[in-house]
Amino acid sequence: MAVALPLTPGCRIGVLGGGQLGRMIALAAAPLGLKTHVFAPDPNSPAFDVAAERTVAAYDDEAALALFADSVDVVTYEFENVPAETAKLVAAHKALFPNERALATTQDRLVEKTFLRDLGLPTPNFAAVDDRASMAAALGAVGRPAVLKTRRFGYDGKGQVLVREGLGIDQAVAMMGGQPAILEAFVPFRAEVSVIAARGRGGDFAAYDIVENRHENHILRSSHVPAAIKPETAASAIAIAKKIVEALDYVGVIGVELFLVDGPAGERVVVNEIAPRVHNSGHWTIEGAATSQFEQHVRAIAGWPLGSTRTRGEVVMTNLLGAEANRWRELLAEPGAALHLYGKGEPAPGRKMGHVTRVK
Amino acid sequence: MAVALPLTPGCRIGVLGGGQLGRMIALAAAPLGLKTHVFAPDPNSPAFDVAAERTVAAYDDEAALALFADSVDVVTYEFENVPAETAKLVAAHKALFPNERALATTQDRLVEKTFLRDLGLPTPNFAAVDDRASMAAALGAVGRPAVLKTRRFGYDGKGQVLVREGLGIDQAVAMMGGQPAILEAFVPFRAEVSVIAARGRGGDFAAYDIVENRHENHILRSSHVPAAIKPETAASAIAIAKKIVEALDYVGVIGVELFLVDGPAGERVVVNEIAPRVHNSGHWTIEGAATSQFEQHVRAIAGWPLGSTRTRGEVVMTNLLGAEANRWRELLAEPGAALHLYGKGEPAPGRKMGHVTRVK
The missing domain is CATH 3.30.1490.20 (ATP-grasp fold, A domain)
Structure with a gap:
């Protein structure tokens, strides 16, 4: 793992992956004075539209990866299926946050569940x-x-x-x-919740309020803050996230998905899965929290202080899937609705085309 | 003037000028699903970092201007000194908002003041x-x-x-x-205020709350909302902005700077100058209003409904001039301070390097 000094304005962040998460990372990095270099195989990657530099190449193109890593000051990724060889090659050139261990642990459900169980955390x-x-x-x-x-x-x-x-x-x-x-x-859950949290390079930790998530056909439909959860259960969920990031020596934003279960001993959480990146259930933070998850991720990987995670009100984030994005004009006209479109071409069914956030 | 249909997501906005205003327009256009093409002579233009397309060329390069205008769906600008010939050439290819008349009127102080006086508005x-x-x-x-x-x-x-x-x-x-x-x-003013307002393609109009501005060495130091101004004086200032945009058949965001004067008949405003673009005294709207001036400008020129201009609290925007931007680390660590750095190279004295907004 290459050593990395804290970034300074003018530095470059490399992002592996060119989807909407990379796009929103780049949009958050710019106001902090940082430039983004996006590496993705698809020349129509949405993140390219807002990146200072672009590399169109395959994730196994070693020469392109080396040039990319050498051109930036730190590397991150926006999807957890970055091949292990890719991560290894990049990390040999430049600091990679979150680290290779976070990737290796979360890419394989058996390794991930074993890691969680070995930490003493509740899993199915x-x-x-x-x-x-x-x-x-x-x-x-x-x-x-x-x-x-x-x-x-x-x-x-x-x-x-x-x-x-x-x-x-x-x-x-x-x-x-x-x-x-x-x-x-199978976990007979009452609700699905997530913890969006961040760990800085110095080990500092900050979590947002617990998010309640509703899914349709296994795809996130909407996220709601505050979640209907007892304060002590919320605290235990955040403690779980903290234990995970500390065990992985994690740097950046993480999404931890949990089941909320009612049992004889009352409400409790069971860990479902970990996403080693900014997370769809954290999109509400753009308007709904003092610091967005994207800015928080940039702060963490830059070696900068984490921002405030304070919630600004009652927040609902709704994904725009497939043709739902065609409702953009109606959403633009709705007072208080913040529209986010990802600049993707075809609205295939179930494809995440954008989202809309409402803060009350 | 070329005819322009309302834009749809995926369309391209052309921006003449590559400074921080163009940069913040591009950052606001992306979440609405629009791509930005920035035209500027300086290869190190800050707006290039977040633009989907870039043209490095002089403002009198007719071939480059024609290619630029043909590549986008609508053209706007981020500075009022766009040469008349440039504007004319662009407008022959593609709709230009605000229009050539807005440029011609505001580029020349004598033409501008005469225009205002002929409208019956108070000027020195x-x-x-x-x-x-x-x-x-x-x-x-x-x-x-x-x-x-x-x-x-x-x-x-x-x-x-x-x-x-x-x-x-x-x-x-x-x-x-x-x-x-x-x-x-010389106007013996008590305070300097500005109206940031927008007019849509259909003639719809929306103004933000009046901004009180403090200058040092003629450079904007800070903007404050709400301004210390009587409601009826604020209403008259907004009515002035409305009269101006209607007379110019203006489309986009405008900044109208006024002097607040105490006289025998009480408080009144006198128009100082007009900026036919997003304005430094409107930067507070990014965090401080329901819709930022940059998104509002994009909505207006796209032919889309204007957004809510509701103020979110007590807001202070402070410019970071020259070496003041070196305070970035301290500002990052200040809870509630939203830092914006413009990605400029050298912090020359008085140069606008960034700003910080605080909302209470």
Whole structure:
């Protein structure tokens, strides 16, 4: 890992990935006097529109990666599936935040869940599944209903299927499609919440208020702050996020998704998954908090003091999926609605085209 | 003037000028799904860092201007000294907002003051000065003290000198430096205020709360909202801005600077000057109003509905001039201070390097 001095205005941030998260990082970096260099394979990447420098190249293009890393002062990423080799190559040239360990831990659901369990954090029961024998063992240990997930490359519910009561071992094995998987106990949650938090280079930590998230077809539909959660449960969720970032020596913004569960001992949280990056459920912070998650991420990776995470009111962030973005004119005319469009071309069904935030 | 349909997301805005105002326009356009193409002669222009497209060319490069105008859906500008020929060429290719008349009127102090007087708006007494004879006549008509200003290319107090009591005609003529000038009566103001307002393509109008401005060495030091002004005086100032934009068939954000004067009939305003663009005294709106002046300008020129101008609290915007920008680390650590750095290279004395906004 290359050593990095704190940035100064005029410095350059390298971002691996050119989607809306990279775009919003670049938009937050500019007012702080920092330039952004975006590296992405797709020449139509939304983040290119607001970046000072652009590299169009594949994530395994070693020469392009080396030039990119050498041209900037620090590197970050906007998606967790940055290949391990890519991260390693970049980190050999320039400080990478969050670090390679954060990537390696969160790219593989089995590694991630094991990491969480080893930290003593509440997770669903889970077991690795590689073949018929391990599936039989997993179903015995975890029970049904359970959720069968591919270990890698899952997002927005992709690579997840429900293993219902009564479903046989052979049927479950067929659902794996030959991919290494993890079987997790189904959690009968009352709500889904997330912690958006940040850790600075010096170990300083700051969390936003807990976010309540509503999903449709496994895709985030809306985020709500404040969440309907008891203060002590919120405190335990934030303590979980803090434990995670400290264990990973994490620098930057992190999203920790949790299930809120009602049990005989009252309300409690169970960790669902970790995103080592700015997170869709943190978009509300642009208008709804004193410092946006994007500015907070930039501050953290720059080695600068974290900003205030104070919430400004009752906030609802709603994703604009697919053709919903065609409602832009109506949203522009709605007083108090802050529209964000990502500059993507085609509004395919379920594709995140933008979001709208309302603060009361 | 080319006809322009309302823009749709994905459209391109062309901006003449690459300074901090163009930069903040581009930063506001992106979340609305619009791309920005910046045209500026200096390859180190701050606005280039956040623009989707860049043209480095002189303002009299007709071929480059034509290519630029053809590549975008509407053109605007971030400084009022766009040469008339440049504006004419661009407007022949693409809709230009604000229009050529707004530019021509505000580029020349004599034309501007005459326009205001002809509209029946309160201005200081003034007279054109081209030579010794007209200086003698002007001093007779306007009196002393007076302010002698070059007709063109003045900003931040450049091209202005005070003609004190007792100063002779020959001395005053010598101060002209051979430039066509205007002599204006000195206004014994209590305060300087500004109206930041916008007019849409359909004639819709919206003004922000009146801003009180403090200057040092003729350069804006800080802007304060709310201003210490009576509601009826504020209403008359906003009515003045409305009359100006309607007379010019103006589209976009305008800054109208006024003197607040105490007289026998009570408090009143006198128009000082007009800026046909987003304005330094409107930077507070980024955090301090429901819609920033930059987003408002984009909405107006796009043919979209104007946003809410509601003020969010007590707001103070302070410019960071020259080496003051070196205080960035301290400002980053101050809770509630929103830092904006413009990405400029050298902090020359008095140069606007950034600003900081505090909302209470």
